[in-house]
Structure formats: C-alpha cells, structure tokens
Amino acid sequence: MVSENRPFRVIVVGGGVSGLAASHAFQKAGIHHVVLERRATVAPAEGASIAMYPHGARILHQLGCLSTIKQHSSTPDRWRARLPSGKLIANNGVFRVLEANHGSGLLLIERRQFLQDLYDTLPDKTFIKTSCIIEDIKQDEDGVEVLLSDGSIERGDLILGCDGVHSFVRRTLWEHANKTLLGSITVKEKLTIRADWKCLVVTTGPIAELGDRDLTVVHNKNYSHMYTMTPTLGYFFVFFHLDEPWTFPKRTQYTNQDTQDIADQISNHAMSETVVFGEVWKHRIRAAVVNLEEGVLNHWYHGRIVLAGDSVHKLIPGLPWQVTPNMAFGGNSGLESIVTLTNLLRQTLIDRSWARPSAKELEKVLATYQSERLDRMNDIEKFSGEITKMQAWHRPWDKLISTWLVPMLPARFFGDQLGNIIRAAPKLDFIDASDFPSGRMQWKDTDGKSKETKYSAVGLHAFLGVNQVGLLSATAAFFMVFYSLSDIVFTWAAKGLRG
Numbered sequence: 001m002v003s004e005n006r007p008f009r010v011i012v013v014g015g016g017v018s019g020l021a022a023s024h025a026f027q028k029a030g031i032h033h034v035v036l037e038r039r040a041t042v043a044p045a046e047g048a049s050i051a052m053y054p055h056g057a058r059i060l061h062q063l064g065c066l067s068t069i070k071q072h073s074s075t076p077d078r079w080r081a082r083l084p085s086g087k088l089i090a091n092n093g094v095f096r097v098l099e100a101n102h103g104s105g106l107l108l109i110e111r112r113q114f115l116q117d118l119y120d121t122l123p124d125k126t127f128i129k130t131s132c133i134i135e136d137i138k139q140d141e142d143g144v145e146v147l148l149s150d151g152s153i154e155r156g157d158l159i160l161g162c163d164g165v166h167s168f169v170r171r172t173l174w175e176h177a178n179k180t181l182l183g184s185i186t187v188k189e190k191l192t193i194r195a196d197w198k199c200l201v202v203t204t205g206p207i208a209e210l211g212d213r214d215l216t217v218v219h220n221k222n223y224s225h226m227y228t229m230t231p232t233l234g235y236f237f238v239f240f241h242l243d244e245p246w247t248f249p250k251r252t253q254y255t256n257q258d259t260q261d262i263a264d265q266i267s268n269h270a271m272s273e274t275v276v277f278g279e280v281w282k283h284r285i286r287a288a289v290v291n292l293e294e295g296v297l298n299h300w301y302h303g304r305i306v307l308a309g310d311s312v313h314k315l316i317p318g319l320p321w322q323v324t325p326n327m328a329f330g331g332n333s334g335l336e337s338i339v340t341l342t343n344l345l346r347q348t349l350i351d352r353s354w355a356r357p358s359a360k361e362l363e364k365v366l367a368t369y370q371s372e373r374l375d376r377m378n379d380i381e382k383f384s385g386e387i388t389k390m391q392a393w394h395r396p397w398d399k400l401i402s403t404w405l406v407p408m409l410p411a412r413f414f415g416d417q418l419g420n421i422i423r424a425a426p427k428l429d430f431i432d433a434s435d436f437p438s439g440r441m442q443w444k445d446t447d448g449k450s451k452e453t454k455y456s457a458v459g460l461h462a463f464l465g466v467n468q469v470g471l472l473s474a475t476a477a478f479f480m481v482f483y484s485l486s487d488i489v490f491t492w493a494a495k496g497l498r499g
C-alpha cells in the first residue's frame with residue numbers, strides 16, 4: 001500500500017480542538033502528518049465559549065499558543081448560584097483558589113476565537129487541508145489510505161480520528177474491528193456515548209446588569225442555567241433533561257425554529273434578581289440547541305486507526321461544583337490525549353532512529369496510549385457522573401445538597417478536589433514547562449512526593465457520591481433539620497460562609 005522509504009506519517013481527520021492541537025504537537029515532535037478538515041474553515045462562527053483549566057493552559061503553553069489565547073481570554077472571578085427566583089444562595093471565590101493552587105486560573109475564550117488562535121499560531125499551516133470530504137478509509141499491514149471526494153488519496157501509517165462525537169473514523173474502526181474479530185465491538189460499547197441532556201447555547205453582547213466577570217448558575221428542576229459574563233461577550237447555557245436519551249446511530253438536528261421555541265418557553269426565567277431570560281435573548285449574537293453526549297469508549301484503536309477527543313471520550317460541559325450536567329473538561333481532555341499519543345509516538349520513532357515502526361510495534365504504542373488514557377478518562381467521567389446525578393434536582397436529596405450543602409462549602413473544597421484532577425494531567429515530555437506558573441498544589445509530574453491537600457482524603461466524588469448511602473442519608477437528614485429551621489438560618493449561614 002505504501003512505499004518503504006518514506007518517513008512515518010499520520011493522517012489526522014478533523015481540524016477542531018484536538019486536530020489542530022495534534023498538528024501543533026506533531027510539528028514540535030517532528031512527526032510528518034496532514035490534517036483533513038471537512039469544513040471550509042477551521043474556525044466557524046459557532047458555539048459559545050470554551051474554558052481552559054490550568055492543565056489545558058500548560059499544554060497550550062508548551063505548544064506556543066498560550067500567550068495569543070490569553071490576549072483573547074478573560075478569567076472568571078466569582079462563582080455564584082441562584083434559586084429559580086433569582087435569589088443568590090452562593091457566592092464564592094473558587095476561581096481564585098484555582099489560581100492559587102496552580103498559578104493559573106480558568107481561561108474563558110470564545111470558541112471560534114480559540115480555534116482561530118490555535119490555527120494562527122501553527123508554525124506551518126500547510127499541514128492543514130480544509131474542505132476535505134472523506135469517502136473511504138483503508139488499512140493493511142503496511143499502511144493506511146484515505147480516499148477523498150475529489151479523487152485524491154492521502155497515504156500514511158496511522159489514521160488519527162479527531163472528527164468529533166459523530167466520528168466517521170470511529171465508525172470505520174468499528175467496522176474493521178468487527179470484521180477482523182467478530183464481536184469485538186459490542187452494541188453495548190456502541191451505545192456508550194449517549195445524551196441525556198440538550199443545551200441551548202447563546203452568545204450575547206455585554207449585559208451591564210449581569211456584570212462582566214462572574215460565572216452564575218441558576219438551579220431548577222430538570223433544567224438549569226449557567227452563564228458567564230466577560231467585558232465584551234456573555235455566554236449562556238441552558239441545560240434541559242431529554243425525555244428520551246439520544247444514542248448512536250440517531251442524530252438530532254435542531255432548527256432555528258426549535259431554538260426560538262425553547263427560548264420562548266424560558267423567557268420568564270430569572271437570571272438574577274433583576275433580569276429574566278427574555279431580556280438576555282434580545283442581546284443574542286448567535287444561538288443554537290445541541291445535544292450533550294457523554295461517554296468514554298473501551299476501544300481507542302484498531303490496527304492503524306486511533307481516536308482522540310470527542311470521538312472517543314466525550315464529556316459534557318459545565319463545572320463540577322455547579323448544579324447542571326457537568327464539567328468543562330472535553331476540550332482539555334482532547335489536548336491531554338494528543339499529548340500522550342505524541343509522547344509515545346515520538347519516543348518510538350527515536351528508539352527506531354526515525355524508521356517507520358511495523359504494524360506490531362505501532363499496535364504496542366496504541367495499546368499503551370489506550371491504557372494510559374482510559375484510566376484517567378474513566379476517573380474524570382466517574383467524578384463528573386456522580387455530580388451530574390446529584391444535580392438538576394432529580395431526587396429529593398439532590399435539591400437539599402445543592403441548595404444547602406454546596407453553597408456552604410468553602411471555595412477551597414471545590415478548588416482542591418478539582419486540583420487533584422488538574423495536577424495529574426500529562427504534558428509533552430520533550431518540551432520544558434518549568435516556566436509555566438505553579439501554585440500551592442504541585443504538578444504530579446514535577447514532584448512525585450507532593451502531599452495531597454487536606455480535602456483529598458475525603459474526595460468530592462466520595463463525599464457527594466450517591467453510592468455512599470450512609471453518608472448521603474446522614475447528609476439528607478442533617479439538611480432536613482436545617483430546612484425546618486427556616487430561611488433565617490440559611491441566609492445567615494450562606495452570608496457568613498461566602499469565600
């Protein structure tokens with residue numbers, strides 16, 4: 001299929017967050033590649049914001065993109081939570097804890113701008129090809145071929161599927177795997193990625209009454225609002241529980257009319273003491289409804305095909321301490337996967353004096369990649385999943401915990417739990433990162449001896465986990481009593497304990 005006397009080459013499918021990061025990392029590592037993006041542009045005016053945690057920022061720093069991205073980012077200041085009436089129940093400084101813990105806070109940037117910055121900072125842009133429609137993917141012992149709709153063929157040694165949640169590469173991988181070893185990809189695995197939530201995503205101009213720095217969550221039953229204001233733009237996410245979960249191979253496309261209808265339904269929802277959603281809607285620049293798929297697959301590779309990003313680990317957006325479906329870790333996790341794969345490929349090529357590895361050797365690399373990433377992604381998903389179950393007030397104790405317990409926990413509690421995930425993230429092992437700021441919590445890869453924080457022994461996962469029946473019952477009972485003590489006690493407690 002391919003000639004022997006050429007360098008190892010990766011064909012990356014998809015030029016989104018993971019695909020563009022792959023080009024950066026491969027260029028730094030000296031790995032030949034091409035990125036095939038279906039759309040005409042890598043930075044379409046879609047979506048709202050993307051938040052980068054310190055571990056994502058550290059990778060972006062290594063890739064040489066961080067200073068450009070920072071110029072277009074803002075850092076949220078306070079985290080606020082409100083009841084459906086708009087009444088404030090929590091107001092803490094968790095983002096400051098994040099900065100103190102890791103030397104770098106949460107970076108919030110418009111998604112379109114983030115993709116543009118990733119593209120603009122590429123040392124060599126000729127690796128990226130847009131408007132590529134893939135017709136077929138072939139692989140054999142010697143290499144891979146990707147057939148494009150214009151009749152051209154891209155040849156290489158490995159296909160990296162960064163083509164998002166509805167991945168064509170993943171479907172091809174499944175077909176190839178099941179042909180080679182009947183039954184290796186089961187229906188159960190195919191249905192792993194599912195959506196229980198949909199999200200109305202709205203980008204607005206500034207809205208003075210909602211401030212210009214804070215992230216706010218407004219709780220309600222089976223849906224909730226999250227919004228972050230910046231000096232120039234506002235990003236609003238409204239999460240709704242779906243009546244029927246979405247699973248592969250269905251694909252839901254919401255129309256502009258659907259978007260308008262949903263916005264109309266919630267127009268009288270309070271966003272603060274003084275603003276309702278209908279007023280926010282008037283400031284919209286763009287809006288859309290998307291399903292929020294979530295799941296981590298077991299098979300990340302087959303033969304010479306490997307996956308990264310949403311095609312294999314999809315995490316829904318939000319923040320772990322808010323009362324909505326959760327965690328803004330999807331894009332950050334895509335960066336992590338690219339880092340791990342690049343480190344392993346580069347080391348293999350160095351060990352072979354840059355000669356192309358055999359199919360068997362490549363398989364070893366991909367197996368290591370899968371096992372390293374799977375453990376971490378399962379942990380993150382579990383952490384997120386436990387909180388998601390607690391949230392949106394599905395069960396009586398969810399409401400108790402989210403309106404009583406969560407607001408009273410100090411900001412440091414959340415920052416430290418999150419910090420234990422952040423500090424364990426991988427980085428490129430061949431680029432110095434010592435000039436990236438550090439904080440109270442050491443990066444795991446720089447200090448194997450660093451002590452865990454005092455909260456980590458409990459762990460948010462364990463602390464809030466619904467499996468911890470005893471703890472939960474005790475918590476519920478505790479807060480039942482608290483509830484009966486009326487609003488006066490609550491208001492006093494919430495005010496007194498704001499971080």
Ligand SMILES: Cc1cc2nc3c(=O)[nH]c(=O)nc-3n(C[C@H](O)[C@H](O)[C@H](O)COP(=O)(O)OP(=O)(O)OC[C@H]3O[C@@H](n4cnc5c(N)ncnc54)[C@H](O)[C@@H]3O)c2cc1C
Nearest residue numbers: 014016017018038050051163164309310317328330331332
């Ligand atoms: C509402 C919302 C908010 C989010 N907020 C955050 C956040 O704050 N922080 C965070 O870390 N994550 C966030 N995420 C998750 C994050 O956006 C994703 O995890 C991330 O975009 C995944 O990157 P990716 O490159 O794997 O996929 P994508 O970004 O989806 O990119 C896939 C690319 O592949 C292209 N493509 C698809 N099919 C083909 C094909 N057949 N051939 C060629 N190209 C193809 C697409 O055009 C696209 O450019 C959010 C997600 C949503 C829905």
